[in-house]
Structures are given as C-alpha cells and as structure tokens.
Amino acid sequence: MTEMGTSGRYSTSTKGEATRNRILDASEVLFAQSGYIGTSLRDIARAADVRMGLVHYHFGNKHLILDAVLERKLDLLRGTIAASFARAEAGGKFGLEEIVTAFILPFLQAASRLDDPLRNYMVMTSHLMSSYRLPELRPILAKLSVVSQILIDRLREYRPDIAERELLAGVYLIEAALIFMVQDPGFLDDISAGHHSVARLEDMAAPALRFFASGLESLKGT
Template sequence: MTEAKSKPGAGRTPKGGTPKGEATRGQILDASEILFARNGYLGTSLRDIAHEAGVRMGLVHYHFGNKHLILDAALERKLALLRSTIEESFARGQAQAEEGRGRFGLEEIVAAFILPFLHAASTDSDPLRNYIVMTSHLMSSYRMPELRPILGKLSAVSQILTDQLRIHAPAIPENNLLAGVYLIEAALIFMVQDPGFLDDLSRDHHSVARLEDMASPALRFFARGLESLQEPSAT
C-alpha cells in the first residue's frame, strides 16, 4: 500500500485541539501500539491501524498524515514514562543499599534495568506493556534509514544503564562497557519478544519475587559478563 504523503503540521496536535480530536488521536496511538507490537512496523498498514482504532481512514490521515509520523508520535507518547520507570527502579535499589537492606553491585544494577521491562511486558494492565513490546519489535527495523532518527530516541533509556555502570564499575573500559550494554539490550529485546517467556511470567505476574526468580539466571549471567570486561588491577 502506498502511504499518504505527510501534510504540513501532520503528527502534531494543533493548539486548541478539541477533546474529541484528542480522544481520536489517543485511539489511533493505542491501536498503533498494539499493531506495531504484534506485527512490527512493516507488517502494519494505515488501514490496519484505522480498523483497530475503529475510525475512518480519513481521520488517520488528518491527525497524522502517514505511518512514519504515527510511529514517531507513538514512541514519543510514553518515552518519558519509560525513562522515569527505569530511573525510579535504580533509585529504589540505591536507597535499599544505603539503608543496609542489600547491596548495589553489578547484578543489582542489571536487575534495576531489566526487571521493569519484564514486569511491564508480562502484565496486561501495565500502561507500558504494549509500548515495550512495540519498541522491542521496532528495534529489529533499526537499520531502516527513515526509522533510525525515531528509534534513536530510545538511546536515552539505555543511557541510564550506561551511566550507572560508569559510576559503579569504572574499571570497565569504554569500548567494553558499550559492548556489554549492547549485548544486555539485545538479550532483553529477545526476552520481551518471546511469547513463551512472557507467558511463563504472566501466569503469576503480580508476584515480583517469582519474576525475579525466573530472571535471576540471566541477571547473574549478565553481571558475571560485565565483571569479566573489567581491566585487571595493576599489580
């Protein structure tokens, strides 16, 4: 299908937008999250989005113009929520360590980053569920030139992990650090996309302890891998 060309101002909410218009935009973005999560970017058409949202094609064109702009708006919509969720996870881990209720080493740092993704992706009622699954699928299309600027915005989330590792594991050389973060993210993307893994988590998704038990082998694996990337101490 040939997508409609973008109109001036498409993809942006005009000042004074009506409540009905805002509601329609929300329906379209909700539908986009679901479909991009289920079928990916290339597997989703504007007609699919209109059908899922229960609106006419003309309204999709009016509010966004084309699929590229829908994707941009869908990614921007909850990016701040995802960032704050990960930042709060790190803040809790650090606070617990400072209060003497645990430590905050490499395994805890990896857990603070990974567990919020897994918890949200395996909980139907979580507002980030479809968003996280959507972005994990979209990362498979990262090499598409038109998508790279949009998906590049997600680097602000991975930067949280990178910055924490720089602080708490300064012995890891920069090249090794970036390689380690890349591998952790790649594995996380696979776990989020794997329906079987998510189904196992979802059977009792209200139990944080169970979630941590299932994820603990991966957390230990990542932590030991990061340890191996540190430069040996000078003797």
C-alpha cells in the same frame, strides 16, 4: 462520524484529541503485535474505528504515527527505569547484579502484566529495535537511547575501569537479550510457569541477571 467545524476545517476540539488518542492507542497495540512493517495504515484505521482520512489528517504517514506513539510514553518509561534504580540504591547493596536487575526487571514486569500501561509500549519498542536498519526509523529509535543511557551511566560510575568500547559492547548484548525476552511473550510464560508475580519473575530471571553481571565483571581491566 464527523470532525468538521463550521469553517470547513477539522476541529481541534476535545473530540479531535480523543480521535488522535484512539489512533495512537490502536497503533501501539498493532505495532506490539505485528511490528512496524507488519502494520498498515488501513490496519490502524480499522482498529481505531476511524476513516483513513482522519489517520492522514492527524499524522500524515505511518512513521510519523510511530514517532508520536514512541514519544507519548517515553518519559513514563524513562521515569520507571530511573525509579527502579532509585529503589535499588536505597536498598543498600548496589553492585553489578543490582544495576543489571534495576534495568531489566521493569521491562519483564511490565511485559508480563496485561493491565500495565507500558506493556504494549515495551513490546512495541522491542519489535522496533529489530527494524533499526529502516532509514525512516533511525531518528525515531535514536530517542530510545535516553533509556539505555541510564544503564550506561550507572555502569560507568560503578566500573570506571572498564574500557568504553567493552562497556558499550556489554550493554549491547544485555539489550539484545532483553529485546528477545520482551518481544516473545512465550519466554515470560516459560520462566514464570504462567504465574507473572513480581517475586516469581525475580526468582526465575535471577540466573540471567547473574549471567549478565558476571559478563560485565569479566570486562574489568580489559
């Protein structure tokens, strides 16, 4: 395999871009499967079928690879959640349960479909949230706040009487539970009996969604 041009420098051609994307694809899968700490640059090079030198050339180090992997599909994730809220609002009734459902269900749906372009990405980000204390990851993970902000803004609009501190605590608990549900594939298998249709997931996740909505409702006026 060669990436060298006549000038002796690595090519920035389509071939180079394809190599970069192979590294990102492999990294996304590995970070989803083993987490950030459990994945090495050697693992990434092997999975992408490239030399270590190319990994270093294109990205430099592991946390810069992670940053690129997260950035690559962040707009897709944010757009998916925003579209879920738009559909829920168009459906007529739009209370706390619908707000919570519009936020959570896209994560469960994507994580349960092997061919969903966001599946590994969502599992990966759930693993990353468990490593938020690593200094090099904090600026990267902070970028995910744009997704959480969608839920926070809708809750503020619907329940302006909930104190900010209480609202943020409620969102944190919802996200903590969601991280576990997405991070552990066995959970989705259990709640859907291995049949991950949208209707099945909605049906089996309904108790959890009602639980979260009731918890938020209890914060009213606190």
